[in-house]
Amino acid sequence: MSEVRVQAGDFDLGRELARLREGDARVGAVVSFVGTVRDMNDGASVSEMELEHYPGMTERALEAIVAQAQERWPLYNALVIHRVGPLAPLEQIVLVAVSAAHRGEAFAACEFIIDYLKTDAPFWKKEQTPEGARWVDARISDDSAKAKWVNA
Template identity: 75%
Template sequence: MTTTTVTVSVRIQEADFDLSEEIAQLRAHDPRVGAVVGFVGTVRDMNEGLDVASMELEHYPGMTEKAIEAIVAQAQARWPLAGALVIHRVGPLRPQEQIVLVAVASGHRGEAFAACEFIIDYLKTAAPFWKKEATPAGARWVDARVTDETALDKWRTD
């Protein structure tokens, strides 16, 4: 039986990322990769009817990375992946700036699409991040959305 190496990278950082560089590194020199699917989340200029001037993201160092690694491990248990990358930014961000990149490499597109969607769905609800928006009405903490919780229903197997 041959063991296959899965490249997994989880990074929490203030700096922006270059999408094309990150995707190139994820698939570099791996002949198993037939598909790469990525999701990039950006800061919106409006949320719940209010203009958003900026967003501040905080996390719990160490715990956040472990939570995301556990999510990726669950995806690996469900689909044959060649690699997975999660980059989540923290600190102050403005509308249109990139917040998160989830990219998955696999042999086939169906597996890559499913695993990428799974990871971002769980990332939105299970990773310890706190978001505070600056609006004309003042600063406010962003609560998890019901739609994010509902998105998990399709992945539950219990």
């Protein structure tokens, strides 16, 4: 099973993780990553972040990333939830979670999915700062994180 959701509303982390392993006695590991909105970025205070996406294209991109992870590792389940719209500091942005028999493949797959999501999914971020609104540029560190998987 894999599931991708792009939504404005928040998600219940406990409920989502429980669903990921529900009734599957094979599961020995559930690994998750939750991204949240910070109140600072690049030295500026951030009062809000707005995420925009390209409906349809975004979901397909996320599904392709999850499929790549499932080809690399023996996963039982994978879940990606990404929020869009205006978000305040401390709010949850993204959940990436996977289940597998063992922790090694679960950790690797979760990291792979978030690394590819940061570079390959069509999301755009705009921050509200004291100096006004600004678009967030892609980060070299995200490209470097993705690059480690190319020959791995």
